[in-house]
Amino acid sequence: MSSTRTALSSGNWTFLSSFSDFVPDANVSDVVNFGRLACQRGWRLNSRGWRSRWRTCFHREYIPEHNPYADPHFDFFMSFPGFRTEESCAVGDEFARLAQFMKWMPGTHEYNVYRSQAFRSAFTVHYGADASKLDVWQTLCMEVGIQPAPSSITKCKKALKRVHVNIVDLVNCRRSGSTVQRFHSYNELKRYTCERGKGRVFPRELAKEEGFIKALLKAFLHPE
Structure with a gap:
């Protein structure tokens, strides 16, 4: 870089x-x-x-x-003059504060565009953008409880397909240093993710962009 x-x-x-x-x-x-x-x-x-x-x-x-x-x-949140960031705050909560500060209404195109930017920035800062680095995949595997970490990217992706975690939570936990919650099944994770008003849905449009986000979403959103 x-x-x-x-x-x-x-x-x-x-x-x-x-x-x-x-x-x-x-x-x-x-x-x-x-x-x-x-x-x-x-x-x-x-x-x-x-x-x-x-x-x-x-x-x-x-x-x-x-x-x-x-x-x-x-730092996405430092890009808006007058807005005071809280580094330990979850990305979703921090964005909600920013949206209120900027008067972006939930559900509008403007709100959705900036929410995507916020999560893209946070994800890239914490995980990088290069999907070809084995150490990044291995760190992620260990982060969600896969130990020992697989010895290749292909094996990491295969292992991640069997793990059910919310990606918004994953980013938030990396930021706060806490442990991400694992779910017993894909359906259980889906119910949790789609609960109305909780802001747990990761911006799907980011899956269209090349890089680590796309590769990770493909692994998590198409479980075995």
């Missing part, structure tokens, strides 16, 4: 500064600043609009290796 740590250039700064409601942070890279701006404007990662604006800013094509949400210096 060295590409995300480049210094701000005058050309990039010109693009980032062209938005009157956005103030670039000189203490982080231009890529992280682009990610902060994208969060504020609701640009979906790797969408046509995202790629077009990326080209305008950086004068090159976007590639997944440049994903700003994978940079450890990126």
